[in-house]
Amino acid sequence: MKTKTLLLMIVALMVNLSRAQDVTTVNAKNSDISDNLDLRAVASLFGESANLEEFEQKLNDPKEQISNLDLNNDGKVDYLRVVESTESNTHVIIIQSVLAKDVFQDIATVEVEKDANNNVQVQVVGDVYMYGSNYIYEPVYVTRPVIYSVFWTDYYRPYYSPWYWNYYPTYYYTWEPYPVFRYRRDIDRHINVHNHYNYVNVRRSDRAVAIHNNRRANGYETIQPNRSFSQRNNNVSNRYELDKTREKAVSGRLNGADSRGNSTSTRGNESVRNSSTSVKTAAPVRSNTSVRTSAPVRSNSETAVRSNSSTRAVAPVKSENTVRTNTPQRSVSTRSNDNVVRTKSQTATPAQTTPVRIETRQNTPTRTETQTRTVQPARSSNPPARTQNSESGAKRTNGRG
Incomplete structure (x- = not known):
């Protein structure tokens, strides 16, 4: 890497020196006594x-x-x-x-x-x-x-x-x-x-x-x-023709510089377009992920949706911690309303817990992938039996209250 950088610096220095020599040569050829x-x-x-x-x-x-x-x-x-x-x-x-x-x-x-x-x-x-x-x-x-x-x-x-x-x-x-x-x-x-x-x-x-x-x-x-x-001046008859020759030479150099500048800007525009294309292709992935994970929540009861909306303002950090520790059974017997919300989010199906995390983290694609990985290992070989246990636990809780 250092060798490449050193070579680039040497090439740039040689180009600058050659340009300086060209400018000096042009000035020497164009100068005339009548210029004074x-x-x-x-x-x-x-x-x-x-x-x-x-x-x-x-x-x-x-x-x-x-x-x-x-x-x-x-x-x-x-x-x-x-x-x-x-x-x-x-x-x-x-x-x-x-x-x-x-x-x-x-x-x-x-x-x-x-x-x-x-x-x-x-x-x-x-x-x-x-x-x-x-x-x-x-x-x-x-x-x-x-x-x-x-x-x-x-x-x-x-x-x-x-x-x-x-x-x-x-x-x-x-x-x-x-x-x-x-x-x-x-x-x-x-x-x-x-x-x-x-x-x-x-x-x-x-x-x-x-x-x-x-x-x-x-x-x-x-x-x-x-x-x-x-x-x-062999090619011109007087100072006026000399000035015209100089103007043509200057305009020719400027036109050459403009063409090189346009080609450079074109390459720059192409790179911008490529970067914008990559952004456009990434955006639909985020939106599709949020829609697919939130769709099961909308099909559930209104209570689950309300608990999700309240979770945004209550304690997004705590809900994330419960998922990481994988101890949903410890928070079943809770007393406060906030804990009830947590119990519902913990005993919910993986489809319900996933949108809670997505809404808490504002639809971040990286966090969504991590949460999906943590939820999948929690699935048991008998999902229907686990659902019934959670429903019976909820009935017992309501009976004790």
């Missing part, structure tokens, strides 16, 4: 900012920690600076990661354009090196952002971040990046759920594309040319 900055959170912050200076401050707020990027692998989240280029009614806001002195890498752009009908179109576009080609979100804000009223004024000047490597604002301090799974879990609280973030794969403004190409910074791409999104 959610563009929906960027679009949400942009709509809540009064100007681009405030937008840059929210991107780098240590308390909010919107970004989790560490491209230069120095163990600290990179500072994100904001640089703007404008042309006519088109504004291109470029978000760049500060990696070293005069080394920057474009992460994403916010492209804002107003048409002839004064309708404003906003697209948040992930850099092709970081997120793949045509990874674009179009936010639809529940309220018109305040920053729209600033862009098209006569005195407006494009914003250019004054901060650079080792020269940062006073509110900013560095922090260590979190594991990717934790960042992806916590970033949702920074996304305004009242807005809508529609995914598209076409850039609407050709002018914005031309403006960005003239100002694009690719310092990290130059250092790591083999780390582009297309080379990190």
Whole structure:
């Protein structure tokens, strides 16, 4: 028994270790640089900012920690600076990661354009090196952002971040990046759920594309040319397709777990049904036994039935003791009413004494079998003569009274 238990423990430990290794492998394959900055959170912050200076401050707020990027692998989240280029009614806001002195890498752009009908179109576009080609979100804000009223004024000047490597604002301090799974879990609280973030794969403004190409910074791409999104992920073209692939993989694992769980629960239900069946088959045995043993009592006189009902409240323990000692003759000459009841139960036929014991013990099947065994040896070879003696004894008793 101990050997079996030890073997089961070893098998369970091996299964847990294999599962842990599988989970680690899946996380390593699914992690990507683009996981460390959610563009929906960027679009949400942009709509809540009064100007681009405030937008840059929210991107780098240590308390909010919107970004989790560490491209230069120095163990600290990179500072994100904001640089703007404008042309006519088109504004291109470029978000760049500060990696070293005069080394920057474009992460994403916010492209804002107003048409002839004064309708404003906003697209948040992930850099092709970081997120793949045509990874674009179009936010639809529940309220018109305040920053729209600033862009098209006569005195407006494009914003250019004054901060650079080792020269940062006073509110900013560095922090260590979190594991990717934790960042992806916590970033949702920074996304305004009242807005809508529609995914598209076409850039609407050709002018914005031309403006960005003239100002694009690719310092990290130059250092790591083999780390582009297309080379990190061979089977998908951008981050959106990567997310869809992950969702399918997760749903497949969940479906497999559900099928195994259903099969386990089915086996459990079968065991419950088997146990309930055994209970149902045992119940009729008890009821049949009580009916068969009590039937002869009902055919006798009403006095015997009444004595049985009184025996329940008088002394069930004493009646049981008299049967065990097998001395019914000693209690024949009794005086009290309680003793009379006992005499009747003792001098009764085995069919009469059996239901008394069953009713006293509340129809317990085990006790019924024991009582039947004790009564059967008491039968004599001449039952009719014993019955007559008991009747004559009763007459003598009544005569003496």
